[in-house]
Amino acid sequence: MSQNSFRTPQDFEKLFKAYFEPLVNFINKYLNDHEVSRDVVQSTFLKLWKNRGEIEIKTSIKSYLYQMAKNTMLEHIKKQKLKQTESLDDSVVEKVMDSNIEEFDAFIVRSIIENSLKSVKEKSREIFILNKFEGLSYDEIADFLKISKRMVDYNVGVVLKHLRTSLKNHPDLFN
Amino acid sequence: MNKFDSILKKCSQINQFHSLDIEHEWDAFKDMVKETMPDDTIPDSSPSKPKIVSILNVIRTSAAILVLIFIFLFSFKQEKSNRVDYHVSKSAEIIILSDGSSIALAKNAKINYPLSFKNEKARYIVLEGEATFDVKKNILPFIVRYDSIDVRVLGTKFILKKDNNGIYIKNIEGSVKVSSISNSENYVILKPNDELNYMNGQFNKLNIPEVIEKSDVQYKDKVVPKLNLDPDINSNDSYYKLGSLIKVFLAKQNRKQVKIDRRLKYDEEQKIKLNLNMPLKDILEALKLQGLIDIKPGKCEDCYIVVPPSNENN
Numbered sequence A: 001m002s003q004n005s006f007r008t009p010q011d012f013e014k015l016f017k018a019y020f021e022p023l024v025n026f027i028n029k030y031l032n033d034h035e036v037s038r039d040v041v042q043s044t045f046l047k048l049w050k051n052r053g054e055i056e057i058k059t060s061i062k063s064y065l066y067q068m069a070k071n072t073m074l075e076h077i078k079k080q081k082l083k084q085t086e087s088l089d090d091s092v093v094e095k096v097m098d099s100n101i102e103e104f105d106a107f108i109v110r111s112i113i114e115n116s117l118k119s120v121k122e123k124s125r126e127i128f129i130l131n132k133f134e135g136l137s138y139d140e141i142a143d144f145l146k147i148s149k150r151m152v153d154y155n156v157g158v159v160l161k162h163l164r165t166s167l168k169n170h171p172d173l174f175n
Numbered sequence B: 001m002n003k004f005d006s007i008l009k010k011c012s013q014i015n016q017f018h019s020l021d022i023e024h025e026w027d028a029f030k031d032m033v034k035e036t037m038p039d040d041t042i043p044d045s046s047p048s049k050p051k052i053v054s055i056l057n058v059i060r061t062s063a064a065i066l067v068l069i070f071i072f073l074f075s076f077k078q079e080k081s082n083r084v085d086y087h088v089s090k091s092a093e094i095i096i097l098s099d100g101s102s103i104a105l106a107k108n109a110k111i112n113y114p115l116s117f118k119n120e121k122a123r124y125i126v127l128e129g130e131a132t133f134d135v136k137k138n139i140l141p142f143i144v145r146y147d148s149i150d151v152r153v154l155g156t157k158f159i160l161k162k163d164n165n166g167i168y169i170k171n172i173e174g175s176v177k178v179s180s181i182s183n184s185e186n187y188v189i190l191k192p193n194d195e196l197n198y199m200n201g202q203f204n205k206l207n208i209p210e211v212i213e214k215s216d217v218q219y220k221d222k223v224v225p226k227l228n229l230d231p232d233i234n235s236n237d238s239y240y241k242l243g244s245l246i247k248v249f250l251a252k253q254n255r256k257q258v259k260i261d262r263r264l265k266y267d268e269e270q271k272i273k274l275n276l277n278m279p280l281k282d283i284l285e286a287l288k289l290q291g292l293i294d295i296k297p298g299k300c301e302d303c304y305i306v307v308p309p310s311n312e313n314n
Helices: A007-030 A036-049 A061-083 A090-098 A101-117 A122-133 A138-143 A149-168 B001-014 B020-035 B048-082 B242-253 B280-289
Strands: B084-085 B094-095 B102-107 B110-114 B123-128 B131-134 B142-146 B151-154 B157-163 B168-175 B176-179 B188-189 B195-199 B203-205 B238-241 B257-260 B271-274 B294-297 B306-307
Touching: A007 A036, A007 A061, A007 A090, A007 A101, A007 B020, A036 A061, A036 B020, A036 B048, A036 B094, A061 A090, A061 B280, A090 B131, A101 A122, A101 A149, A122 A138, A122 A149, A122 B001, A122 B168, A122 B203, A138 A149, B048 B131, B094 B242, B102 B110, B102 B242, B142 B157, B151 B157, B168 B176, B176 B195, B242 B257, B242 B271, B242 B280
Parallel strands: B123 B142, B257 B306
Antiparallel strands: B084 B110, B094 B102, B102 B131, B110 B123, B131 B157, B142 B151, B151 B176, B157 B168, B168 B195, B176 B188, B195 B203, B238 B271, B294 B306
């Protein structure tokens, strides 16, 4: 996806569908409110759409979106502070300020993994989650599921191969 | 550790991740854009939809045209295949049409007829050679194109043949309209037992005292062509081949009433003078009188078994 390929409705839809979910989850990490995070990301995309004619992106669309979402989140925090309805301490703002694009990449990958895992066999998905997300070793998984270690290795390999293909097809994940 | 593994590790450190229905989110976003920017362009892929719709319409229209062409070709093919040609090469035969009409075809007769009259505007037959028609009444006119004339009826029995003296038509029952192909205004209507000869565009009365005619048609009342097979043109009798009489008239046309004994032997080419308008029993008696057959009663009251003449039986 090129830098400014979001001006047509078709390109904008692609962009929205690629980044909406990881952005919501990224924002939610700091705001810890899923609905508010969703509103923040919606506002981000709305701004992008409203100003699509004027915006000239010099970096990547992913970085631009990430930065826009962060700014919208910070605006939201400031507004909440003014309203004094939410107890957001300054450390949240600092954490948001300190976040980097690689952190956002992790959410993109997680989003891709979540969607990719829907299309792999249940057994493979379970083994992969135990290994990569629950942190269990191959031996522990083999013992837990009463299967061979080789079977664990095979299933993790199947999911990784599937994931690599999905990630490779992502427009600008590693830009 | 490469970048992928590094990201994967970070990915695993995400404690909370909510999967979203992205299509639903996109729809919600579009609705929001509509509300907030009523005059702005809606970020919808719909601009491409008319294109897709128009392409689909083109495809649909093309498909419809193809289907119509296919139906047309198929029906045309059906129409073509619905008609069959038949040539009676050896002995006289009877064919029964789908409307129940029967055509007794003499040897060497050729006929082109439809296997079915469905979707036809007329029961249209093309004939060459000699044939006797028994046409069942039907809403569709029965038209026989015979050489240079059309014979049009609704339900009747008639004989059609041609020789050196022209076309001979004998109407047995009902009414028959005979017209010239080249001039449809040139026609005559035959009543029962009327006979007609047609040659060189002229209709010639034979035994009939009166022919309904068009004013522009001239009839040669005094010039009566002599037909080879029917020299006695002023009587209702005609000459028939014995083979046709037995195989076609008796064995096929009257098969419900007449059974032919397999032992019956006869000369197929022998010409017999008969009036086929007589009752069946009289016809059989006439043949018996000539010593050609003998008759035995059949299973029903009006049923007969045609057996060899008595002298042969003995």
